[in-house]
Amino acid sequence: MENKQKLKRPIQKIIRFNQEESTYLENKIKASPFKNFQNYARISLLTKEVVFVDYSDLYHLNSEVHRIGNNINQLAKLANSFEDISSLDVQEMTDAIKDLSQLVADKLKGEIRKAHE
Template identity: 35%
Template sequence: MRNRNVQIKFFLSPEEVLFLEKKMQVAGIKNKSAYLRTMALDGYIINLDFSELKEFINALNRIGNNLNQIAKVANTYGEVSMPEVYEFEAEVNKIFGKIDKVIRRWLNS
């Protein structure tokens, strides 16, 4: 008698079948039933939230814009006001602080 006697059916598109076969090949599993059972019972879904990364990208873009403005002033007048440089430095340090905070949270989770 069969140990596994409950059948579960689902449908895939032809593209999904090809993708499944590639994933099986990478995993080194040739038995489709064994692969699907392993993924269904032991697999997990990774849900990634990139909102913080998008915030960093936006902040880095702002820093790049500020740096370009400082460079234009330096090229035009031969000097830059130190308050602008200090403001730029503070913005960069703020971003690095946020990145450090996120990395620590990811490492602790």
């Protein structure tokens, strides 16, 4: 008990890793100027900024685009059965939705990549 009072840092925190995380962390420590986990973790936790990115709006937008695409597909099937709309118009709408869906997916992937850098 008396020994703990003499320590510079008497407060201990415990963290658990799976094997993959542990191996990844060991490699990061070896590549760093720190000699052990304690120093690496303390400096990393105290000096690195934690970035939280809320992707809920992008996920919501992505699901809405998919719903719109499904609705257009249903309309296209209906239009084809009645032949009221030209197949060219249907194809243009379908292509536009695919392009929009791809833009949303690319934006989401880009934001995720930026957050992990």
